[in-house]
Every structure is written in structure tokens, then in C-alpha cells.
Amino acid sequence: QGTLFSYLCMSYPRKRQRSESPDAQCSTPVHGSGEAVLDPLFHSHRSKELVSLWESRELCDVDVVVEGTRFQAHRVVLAAGSPHFRAMFTKNFSESKAREVELHEITAEGFQGVLSFLYSGEVSLRDSTAELVLLAADRCEVLGLVNLCCSFLLDRITWRNCLHYWSLAEQVVCLKLKRKARLVALKHFEELYHTGLLLDLDAAKMSRIIKSKKLRASNEQVVLEGLVTWLQHDFESRRHVAESMLRLVRLPRLAENTLRQLLNTTFLRDCSTLDVLIADVQKYQTMTEEDQRNYSEVWARKRWNECGWLYAVGGSDGLYHLDSVERYEAVEDVWYPVAPMRTARRNCGVGVLNGHLYAVGGRNENKQVMDNIERYDSKEDRWERVEHPMQTARYFLAVGVIKNKLYIVGGVDKRNSSLQTAECYDAESGKWSPVASMSERRYGCGAGVLDGKLYVVGGTVEKNGDYLETVERYDSETDKWESVAPMSTSRYCCGVAVMKGKLYAVGGVDKRYNKLSSVESFDPTTGAWSPEPPMLTARYNCGVEEAAGNLYVVGGRDEKNRALCTVECFDGQTHQWRTVSQMSTVRSSGAVAVLPPMR
Known part of the structure; x- marks a missing residue:
């Protein structure tokens, strides 16, 4: 069946109503002496x-x-x-x-x-x-x-015709068609490889696919196999691009035996630079992370399957408590809705155990403080209630994961009292157990796990009390807390996350009730906090998490206490902030976590 596409070449003026004067349509002057009708x-x-x-x-x-x-x-x-x-x-x-x-x-x-x-x-x-x-x-x-x-x-466009439409789009210079066809090719690399559709692709397009961080493959070995098969298909004409193309594969991610097999590949043996390539890989693997980025930006760049998906969970839209959940794919800069929670939750905590996302405590739509938890299965896109509740119902809590155990810290209980207690959940046994309490009560604090230790940052002791700049660190091996260097400013309802070996404290509200855009980071090697570039927007009650080597700040409230749907990204390489795609709904007092991507 044909589909009729109408291209309207003009914007038709509205018809004159009966009550209007004929002069109402005469509004365009002509040569200063009349009006066009x-x-x-x-x-x-x-x-x-x-x-x-x-x-x-x-x-x-x-x-x-x-x-x-x-x-x-x-x-x-x-x-x-x-x-x-x-x-x-x-x-x-x-x-x-x-x-x-x-x-x-x-x-x-x-x-x-x-x-x-x-x-x-x-x-x-x-x-x-x-x-x-x-x-x-x-x-x-x-x-x-x-x-x-x-x-x-x-x-x-399907994966079977995407390469054809990619070429067609280049021929007619249609950027949207080209972008869509290329994305489909990147998403279905394995299907294109296994069906042989990649074999006749030109070197320029194959290079763009192998280089792209958006390429989806179960592992980097599949990418290497696909490229080697492509090279072998017409090696005489592709010999001159062999080394440059192989350098686009994330070779340092591959096992040592895989690299040896590459070195012994029959048709590649006469490539004089292959030994140099393998030596460069070995050299790269001994470098620091910063030196690696300077040495090879391509090798340092994460693939789609390494980036993880960022989930924004629950919270409030300014009027109602939310059960909704959204997933952000950083590689594509797109938010997608996923299955909602079974219960609306505000000021809950989240953590990831065994590839599942756990939502813990919080307050429901009836403002009841909860002790229950539920678990999200990303494969099934389904939430289920976990039978084992916390020992203490709490909201405004902080959550961290150490050695596949969920640690719940501080918050406010059903009597509206702030807490200094902490408890631990073992998913294997399904049991909660108390652990050592913090040195002081606090809620509205943030938490992050760095070098296997749980840091709890800022917050407040009681409502309308002084906001805290203090920081405590928990060692699960000794079951003890210790104080570390305080932040440069007090931060209530700030966001906390770990990136590249540092603990970041983002935004929040200070003792003078200023909404903050400032950011600072804690380096455990020096034991000191350092200022970082400020956010583009002051915000508190936001969610903060690291994904794909960048820091994402999600939602929250701004200086005028308006709930936000906007999202900012702090680039881990350039140390600059930028806005990225916003969520479909405003979301304050929610929580964020990262799960591995699903194919």
C-alpha cells in the first residue's frame, strides 16, 4: 500500500469570520500607498x-x-x-x-x-x-x-539494510538518514559480522564502526574477530589500512592469549608493524590512567557495554511522590522509561547487588516512613518486593555497597528522629544485621564507597539545625568509623559519588541556606578536599552518579526551590560541565544508580 506524504508549500491564512470587516484581511502595505488583499x-x-x-x-x-x-x-x-x-x-x-x-x-x-x-x-x-x-x-x-x-x-531501516541506507544517505546528503543507519549498524554489529554483511563495507565506514564508543558487542574480542574477517576478505586492497584499523580496536582490553593469536594470524604475519602494535599495547597496560588517555584516546575510550545505564528512581515532582523510573544511556544521550516501582518512594536509597537495583526505605505517598525494600531486574524490566525489611524504617538515608553487601546509614525514623545507626543487608542470606553507629546523628547526607570504605558526607543532625561539613569513614573489616577531613563548606542534601579515585560532593544547601552550585573532591591519598569547577545550576536534593567516566547530576531543586528535570554532566577528562538530555519528568529527592547495560 502507498503512503501519501503531503508537502504543504504555504501556510494558509485563517478564513475571515463573518463578523469581521473586509478590511481586517488587508494588512500588508504595498509601495506605501495601499494594502495587499x-x-x-x-x-x-x-x-x-x-x-x-x-x-x-x-x-x-x-x-x-x-x-x-x-x-x-x-x-x-x-x-x-x-x-x-x-x-x-x-x-x-x-x-x-x-x-x-x-x-x-x-x-x-x-x-x-x-x-x-x-x-x-x-x-x-x-x-x-x-x-x-x-x-x-x-x-x-x-x-x-x-x-x-x-x-x-x-x-x-533494519540491520539487514542499514549499510545500504548509510551509503544512500551519503549520496543524497541526508544527515538524519545517515545517522539512523549508522546507529543501527553500531547496535547490530554482531549480526552484521556473523551474516557477512560487513565484508564489502568500505574502509571509511568500517573505521567509523570500529572506532565508535557506541558499537555494541558482547566483548572486544568479537570486535577484533569482525575486523580480522573484514581484512582477510580483501587483504590485498586493505593491507595498507590494516595497522591503523587494528589500533581502533580496544586491544588493551583483550586477553594475552588473544593478542598472541593475533600476532600469529597467517595473513597478517608479513605486516612489519604488527610487532610494534603489540609492544605498544603492552606499554599502554603499564601506564597510569592519565598517561593512557594521553597516549591513546581511542584505547582509553569506553565502549557501550562498558558504560552502564544510569537509573533515576522515585522522588517527587513537586506535587506527588513518584514510583516512576527512567534509564539514561550516556552513549546515546537518551532517557527511556522503565517499569515503575511497586511503591512510590521519596528520599529513598538505592544500591546495586548482583546486577540488581535495590530501592530501600523512603516515604510513600501517604508520607509513611517505610522499612521495606524492592528489587529491579533489568533483564525482565520488573520490580519485585524483597521479603526482608530493614530493622529500622527510615528515609533521608544514605546507602553504599561494600563487597556485595548493602549498608544503610542514618536518616529519619517513624518518630521523625534523626538516626546515627547503620545496618547491613546480605542478599545471599536475606538477613539484615546492625553494624557500628556513626559518631553523630545525621540525615540528608550523601554516601560513596572509595577504596572499599564507606564515606558519609554532610547532612544535618536535626530539622532547622546546623548543616554539617563533617565527613565520616566506615571500615567494614574492623566495623569502625573514623572522622576524615571536613569539607570546605557545610552541605545538606548534597549529591555524592566516586569517580577516578576521588570522592565528589556536589551542590546542596549550606548553613546560611544558600543553594550551592559548588563542587569539591576528596583525595584519599592526600586526605584533603579540593575545589572543582562549579555546576551550571545550583541544586540540592539531586542524584549524583558516575557513568562512562563522567559524573552525572540528575534533577533536584534549584535556587527558587523548583523541582528540576534537567541533567548536567561533568566530563572526567576535560573537567568541564555541560547539559545533557533532560528527564521526561521533574524529579527531586530521588536516587540514582548504575547498572550494566543489557543487549
């Missing part, structure tokens, strides 16, 4: 008349021949809608006065679509003809029709 039906009537003239072959003054098929048309219509024909008929070309012109490199069926569009603004597209019409429209420079055809084809 516009007939709102002029363009639609004129289009119908043009189609009638074309269909009846009246007043046609040019024959366009395509693949032996003769199309009668009007020069003025062709020239008005096509820069190609306008140049042909108005410049000093032989066709300018010829009764018959012939077009090459397009099909008669495709040109029929172009003519239909030029006369009526409409074209009937089918799966079997859309590409023919697109190529003809591109040849005749009918940009509106090119865009319509590309939009039609966008929804028809």
Missing part, C-alpha cells in the same frame, strides 16, 4: 489548476525523456520547483530552447514522483519506489521531496 484559497486553487493542465497535457511546452518514457510538462512549473531545471531553462544551455530534454541516471518511475510533487505538493511513496523517487528528487534538486523521502525511509 490576499485570497486565502488562491494557492490551493492554483495548484488544482496546474494539475489539471498537466493531466490534460494542455499548454505543455517541454518533453522530458527518462529511460525512453516521455513526460510532457510546463517549463515554468519545473523551473519554479527545481533549481536544476531553472538553470537548464534560463542559462545558456542547449536545453534552454529545446522542445525535448533527456535526463540520465534516474528512473522513469522516480521522475514520475518528482513531477507529481512539483505540480501538487504530494507524492505517493511505497517501499519499492521511495528510493527511486529520492534519487530522482536529489538529481533534480527538489529538496522538499528529498526530505520527505528520507523521512519515509527512516522508519524502514
Whole structure:
């Protein structure tokens, strides 16, 4: 079945109401002495008349021949809608006065679509003809029709045809079609490899695929195998790109025996630089993280399967407690809704155990403080209630995971009293057990695990009390707490996360009730806090987590106490902040965590 795409060439003025004066339509001055009177039906009537003239072959003054098929048309219509024909008929070309012109490199069926569009603004597209019409429209420079055809084809891209549409998009310079086709190829690399569809891909496109952080594969060995198979398919013509292409594979991620097998690959043995490549990999593996980034940006760059997905869980939209959950894919900068929790939760805590996301405590929509927990299975996209509740119901709590155990710290209980107690959940036994209490009560604090120790940062002792700059560190081996260097400022309801061996404290509210955009980091090797570049927006009650080597700050409230849906990213390499895609809903007092991506 054909799908009718209408390209509206004009914005029609609204019809004059009966009660309006005729002068109400006369608003455009003409040469300073009068006003233009516009007939709102002029363009639609004129289009119908043009189609009638074309269909009846009246007043046609040019024959366009395509693949032996003769199309009668009007020069003025062709020239008005096509820069190609306008140049042909108005410049000093032989066709300018010829009764018959012939077009090459397009099909008669495709040109029929172009003519239909030029006369009526409409074209009937089918799966079997859309590409023919697109190529003809591109040849005749009918940009509106090119865009319509590309939009039609966008929804028809699959992994089986994505490489073809990628090439087609480059030919007609359609960026949206090209981007979509390339993304599909990256998402389905393994299918393209195993079915042999990659084998005839040109080196430029293969290079873009292998280099991209968006490439989806179960592991880097699959990427290497796909590239080696591609090289072997036509090695004589691809020999000159072999080393440069192999350097796009994240070779340092591969096992030592895999690298030895690469070195012994028969058709690659005469590549004189292969030994150098392997030596560079071994050198890279001994470097510090910073030196690695300077040595090879490509090798240091994480793939899609290494980045993880960021989940924003529960919270409040300013009016209601939320059960909704959203997932952020950093590589694609896109948020997706996932299954909601069984219970709306505000000021809950979250942690990841055995690849599952746990939501702990919080307050429900009835403002009841909860002791229950639930668990999210990303494979099934489903939440389930965990049978074992906490020993103490609490919200405004802090959560950290050490050695696959969930630690719950501080918060506020059912009597609205702040807590200094802590407890630990063992998912294997399903049991909660008390652990050592902090040195002081605190809630609205943040937590992060660094070098196997739990840090609890800021917060407050009681409502309307002094906000804290103090920090405590818990050692699960000794079951003891100790104080570490305080932050430079007090922070209540700040976000806390760990990135690249440092603990970050982000935003919050200070003792003077200033909403903060400031950020500072704690280095355990020096035992000191250092200032970091401030956020673009002051915010508190936000969620903070590391994903793909960057720090993400999600939602919260701004200086005017407005709940936010915006998200900021602190680049772990450039140390600069930028905005990224926002969530679908405003979300304050929620929680965030990262799970491994699912194919």
C-alpha cells in the first residue's frame, strides 16, 4: 500500500469570520500607498489548476525523456520547483530552447514522483519506489521531496539494510538518514559480522564502526574477530589500512592469549608493524590512567557495554511522590522509561547487588516512613518486593555497597528522629544485621564507597539545625568509623559519588541556606578536599552518579526551590560541565544508580 506524504508549500491564512470587516484581511502595505488583499484559497486553487493542465497535457511546452518514457510538462512549473531545471531553462544551455530534454541516471518511475510533487505538493511513496523517487528528487534538486523521502525511509531501516541506507544517505546528503543507519549498524554489529554483511563495507565506514564508543558487542574480542574477517576478505586492497584499523580496536582490553593469536594470524604475519602494535599495547597496560588517555584516546575510550545505564528512581515532582523510573544511556544521550516501582518512594536509597537495583526505605505517598525494600531486574524490566525489611524504617538515608553487601546509614525514623545507626543487608542470606553507629546523628547526607570504605558526607543532625561539613569513614573489616577531613563548606542534601579515585560532593544547601552550585573532591591519598569547577545550576536534593567516566547530576531543586528535570554532566577528562538530555519528568529527592547495560 502507498503512503501519501503531503508537502504543504504555504501556510494558509485563517478564513475571515463573518463578523469581521473586509478590511481586517488587508494588512500588508504595498509601495506605501495601499494594502495587499490576499485570497486565502488562491494557492490551493492554483495548484488544482496546474494539475489539471498537466493531466490534460494542455499548454505543455517541454518533453522530458527518462529511460525512453516521455513526460510532457510546463517549463515554468519545473523551473519554479527545481533549481536544476531553472538553470537548464534560463542559462545558456542547449536545453534552454529545446522542445525535448533527456535526463540520465534516474528512473522513469522516480521522475514520475518528482513531477507529481512539483505540480501538487504530494507524492505517493511505497517501499519499492521511495528510493527511486529520492534519487530522482536529489538529481533534480527538489529538496522538499528529498526530505520527505528520507523521512519515509527512516522508519524502514533494519540491520539487514542499514549499510545500504548509510551509503544512500551519503549520496543524497541526508544527515538524519545517515545517522539512523549508522546507529543501527553500531547496535547490530554482531549480526552484521556473523551474516557477512560487513565484508564489502568500505574502509571509511568500517573505521567509523570500529572506532565508535557506541558499537555494541558482547566483548572486544568479537570486535577484533569482525575486523580480522573484514581484512582477510580483501587483504590485498586493505593491507595498507590494516595497522591503523587494528589500533581502533580496544586491544588493551583483550586477553594475552588473544593478542598472541593475533600476532600469529597467517595473513597478517608479513605486516612489519604488527610487532610494534603489540609492544605498544603492552606499554599502554603499564601506564597510569592519565598517561593512557594521553597516549591513546581511542584505547582509553569506553565502549557501550562498558558504560552502564544510569537509573533515576522515585522522588517527587513537586506535587506527588513518584514510583516512576527512567534509564539514561550516556552513549546515546537518551532517557527511556522503565517499569515503575511497586511503591512510590521519596528520599529513598538505592544500591546495586548482583546486577540488581535495590530501592530501600523512603516515604510513600501517604508520607509513611517505610522499612521495606524492592528489587529491579533489568533483564525482565520488573520490580519485585524483597521479603526482608530493614530493622529500622527510615528515609533521608544514605546507602553504599561494600563487597556485595548493602549498608544503610542514618536518616529519619517513624518518630521523625534523626538516626546515627547503620545496618547491613546480605542478599545471599536475606538477613539484615546492625553494624557500628556513626559518631553523630545525621540525615540528608550523601554516601560513596572509595577504596572499599564507606564515606558519609554532610547532612544535618536535626530539622532547622546546623548543616554539617563533617565527613565520616566506615571500615567494614574492623566495623569502625573514623572522622576524615571536613569539607570546605557545610552541605545538606548534597549529591555524592566516586569517580577516578576521588570522592565528589556536589551542590546542596549550606548553613546560611544558600543553594550551592559548588563542587569539591576528596583525595584519599592526600586526605584533603579540593575545589572543582562549579555546576551550571545550583541544586540540592539531586542524584549524583558516575557513568562512562563522567559524573552525572540528575534533577533536584534549584535556587527558587523548583523541582528540576534537567541533567548536567561533568566530563572526567576535560573537567568541564555541560547539559545533557533532560528527564521526561521533574524529579527531586530521588536516587540514582548504575547498572550494566543489557543487549
